[in-house]
Amino acid sequence: MTTAEPSATASAEHLVLALSCPDQPGIVHAVSGALAEHGGNITESQQFGDPSTGLFFMRVQVETAAPRAEVEAALSAVARQFGMTWKLDRVGRPVRTLIMASKDPHCLVDLLFRQRYQGLPIEVVGVVANHPDLEPVARSYDAPFHHIPVTRETKPDAERALLDIVHAGDVELVVLARYMQILSDEVCTELAGNVINIHHSFLPSFKGARPYAQAHGRGVKLIGATAHYVTADLDEGPIIEQDVERVTHSDDVGEMVARGQDVERRVLARAVRWHAEHRVLVDGRRTVVFP
Numbered sequence: 001m002t003t004a005e006p007s008a009t010a011s012a013e014h015l016v017l018a019l020s021c022p023d024q025p026g027i028v029h030a031v032s033g034a035l036a037e038h039g040g041n042i043t044e045s046q047q048f049g050d051p052s053t054g055l056f057f058m059r060v061q062v063e064t065a066a067p068r069a070e071v072e073a074a075l076s077a078v079a080r081q082f083g084m085t086w087k088l089d090r091v092g093r094p095v096r097t098l099i100m101a102s103k104d105p106h107c108l109v110d111l112l113f114r115q116r117y118q119g120l121p122i123e124v125v126g127v128v129a130n131h132p133d134l135e136p137v138a139r140s141y142d143a144p145f146h147h148i149p150v151t152r153e154t155k156p157d158a159e160r161a162l163l164d165i166v167h168a169g170d171v172e173l174v175v176l177a178r179y180m181q182i183l184s185d186e187v188c189t190e191l192a193g194n195v196i197n198i199h200h201s202f203l204p205s206f207k208g209a210r211p212y213a214q215a216h217g218r219g220v221k222l223i224g225a226t227a228h229y230v231t232a233d234l235d236e237g238p239i240i241e242q243d244v245e246r247v248t249h250s251d252d253v254g255e256m257v258a259r260g261q262d263v264e265r266r267v268l269a270r271a272v273r274w275h276a277e278h279r280v281l282v283d284g285r286r287t288v289v290f291p
Contacts, residue, residue, distance in 0.1 A: 014090065014092070015090060016060070016090070017086065019086035021079075023055060027056055027082055028045075028047060028058070040066070055283060059281075092121055096170055097125065097174070097272075098128060099124060099174075115141075122173065125170075126169060129145070159184055159186070163190065174195045197228055200224070200264065201225055201226040223247055226241075241274070243266060
């Protein structure tokens with residue numbers, strides 16, 4: 001087999017490959033060999049083999065001037081050989097993202113700010129909310145706003161409207177930025193692996209209304225947040241990122257809410273960035289997150 005030589009006038013493209021497959025000898029050699037045969041210069045490579053599931057995970061960034069179709073064809077052959085699930089994308093390409101919220105603005109504002117000013121690699125194609133309160137926030141960032149009220153009676157119609165927006169906008173990622181509605185099993189299944197949620201996480205767990213007041217009443221010492229993929233099992237999807245803040249007996253409910261919202265927005269932003277950079281691979285009920 002001859003090695004593909006990039007032309008002198010061709011400009012190199014920086015690509016990212018993320019893959020998983022049953023662990024077996026020769027995977028890294030086969031992948032790196034296929035890339036090298038197409039003039040690929042690997043700039044970053046990370047691997048992990050999970051002995052508990054028998055799966056192998058790999059993320060590679062590579063610069064190559066070879067046509068994308070040729071690189072994909074070579075990787076397809078490797079994928080067939082090893083039974084891989086894989087994705088190839090351009091490094092830094094903004095992922096088309098729909099943000100969903102209710103009334104709390106902190107996570108929505110943070111994502112919009114990071115996208116505009118701090119290089120968060122997403123393209124916000126719209127904001128969906130079940131209340132109209134956050135429309136001025138979305139408009140201030142030039143994000144189309146869709147008010148879709150949800151009641152028990154209208155939920156099927158509301159979810160059809162949501163999926164219409166997803167399909168019409170070629171949405172790749174949905175972010176629940178304190179969206180206080182439960183998605184149906186059907187929506188979770190259709191968008192599996194492409195919906196990220198953020199929720200407060202306490203020990204013990206406080207569900208329902210006013211969780212921070214409940215936590216204050218129990219004298220908790222740590223408050224935190226968890227970002228995870230959404231599945232049909234409520235708040236049981238694979239965890240992407242978590243963080244905590246220490247509080248004391250002197251913090252009132254308002255201070256705890258402020259600290260909790262701060263950790264929520266940080267955790268969600270990290271999870272969204274890592275997903276958009278193809279650093280997160282699902283490993284059963286867990287995730288592999290390459291730094």
